Amino acid sequence: MERIGLIAGNGRLPFLFASAARAQGLEVVAVAHRGEVDPALASEVASLTWVRLGQVDRIVRAFRDAGVTRAAMAGGIGRVRAFTEARPDLGAVRILSRLRSVRDDALLRAVADYFESHGVTIVAPTDWLAQALCPAGHLAGPSLNPSQEKDVALGREVATLLGQADVGQTVVVRQGHVLALEAVEGTDEAIRRGAKYGGAGAVVVKRCKPGQDLRFDLPAVGPRTLDVMKEVGATVLALEVGKTVLLDAPELFRKADTTGISLVGVP
Template sequence: MESSAPPDGKIGLIAGNGQLPFLFARAARARGLEVIAVAHKGETDPALASEVGALTWVRVGQVNRIQKAFISAGVKQAAMAGGISHVKALTDARPDLGAVRIISRLRSFRDDALLRAVAADFESRGVTIIAPTDYLGEVLCPPGHLAGPVLSEAQEKDVALGREVAVLLGQADVGQTVVVHQGHVLALEAVEGTDEAIRRGGKLGGAGAVVVKRCKPHQDLRFDLPAAGPRTLEVMNEVGAKVLALEAGRTVLLDAPALFAAAKDSGITLIGVP
C-alpha cells in the first residue's frame, strides 16, 4: 500500500549504491516532491546530486549526521534506497554516537534487527522510514515468463530447489540468492553479495546454473529488497548461468527494458515466480 505524500512537499532519501536511489528520486520528483538526500561515501554515485534538491555526504554508521540533515530540512518521511556493501560496512564504518545508541539496544546484530532498530530510532526523532517501493511499485518484478527460452523440466526442478533453500537462507538472515545446477546447491549468498555468489556457483557447477533470488521470510519491505538488473546478467554470462528466477512482486527490476533485452540476447531465461 502506498504512503500518502508528505504534506510539506519534502521526502528524505538515505541513498546507498546502485540505480535504486536514482529511480526513487525521479519518482518522488515526478510527484512534485523535493528530495532531501543523504549519500554514503564510497557507495553512492555522485551523479545523484543532479537528481535531488539537497545532498549531504556521510560515512557508513553516521546516524546522527543523517538525522540532523533531515531534521534541519524539515523532513518527516524518508526511504532507504540502494545497498551498502557488507564488506565495506565491516571495514569502513565510522559509527557515531547515534549508531552506538542503536547498537546498545540490540540483542541481535543481524541485518533485519539492525535496520528495524535504525527505523525505530529515526521515528523517535520525528522521521518515519517508508518503503521505497511506495513510490516505485512499477519497478517490481511481474509474475510469469519474462524473457528467454522456456524452462526445461530440469530447470524447473532447480528453481524449486533454489526457492526452498532460499527460504532457509532467509530465515537465518544471511542472504537472498541461491545458485543451483542439476539438483546441486552450488552457492549461497553471504557478505560477498549476489555477483560474487553467482561467480562462485558458476565456477563450481559449470555452464547452465540457475540463479534464484527471493525475499527473506517476514521481510520488512522498507529494507533490502532483492534487486536485479543488466549487471546481474553480465555476471551470469561470465560463468554461463542460464536462468534467473526472481520473486514476483517483491524484487526490484533495475532498468527493466535493458534487462529483458539482455536476457533475450544472451539466451538467459528470466522468470517471475509468485
C-alpha cells in the same frame, strides 16, 4: 512542495527512487554514503549530504534542517565495507547498545526506530516504485525446460531457509545440486562462486527473506546481474514476484533476450 528524504546506498535503486518521487511531485532530500553512492545522484535530487556509514545523527540533522518527516532507504551497503569503514557516532552507539543481535533485519529495524524517535518516519521505497516490481511468469529469454523448473523450485526452497537465518537472498543451483549461497560477498560473487563449482548452465534464484520488512533490503536486479551470469554461463534468473525491484527493466529484458538467459517471475 512536499519533501521526502532518501538514505542512499549503492546501485541504481536510489536513482530510480529519486526519479519516481520527483514524478509524483516530491522534492527529494538525499543523504549519501561515501564510497557507496554514485556522485551523479546529486543532479537527481534537490540536495545531497555526504555521510560515512554509522553517522546516524548526521543524517537526522540533515533531515531535520530540511524539514523532512518521511524518508526511504534505497540501495545497498557493501557488507565488507560495513565491517571495515564504519564510523559510528553517538547515535549509532546508542542503537548498537540496545541490540541483542546485529543481524541485518534487527539492525535496520533498530535504525528505523531511532529515526522515528527523532521525527523521521522510515517508509518503504516500493510505495513509489510499484511499477518497477517483478511481475509473474516468463519475462524474457528462452522458456524453462523441466530440469530448470526443478532447479528453480529447489532454489526457492533453499532461499527460504537462507532468508529465515537472515543470511542472504540468492541461491545458485544446477541439476539438483546447490552450488552457492549468498553471504557477505553479495549476489555477483555468489553467482561466480556457484559457476566455479557447477560450470555453465547454473540457475540463479533470488527472493525476499520470509517476513521481510519492505522498508529496506529488498532484492534488486539489473542488467549488471545478467552481465555476470553471461560471464560464467548461468542460464536462468528466477525472481520473487512483487518483491524484487527490476532496475532498468527494458534493458534487463532486452539483454536477457540477446544473451539467451531465461528471466522468470515466481510467486
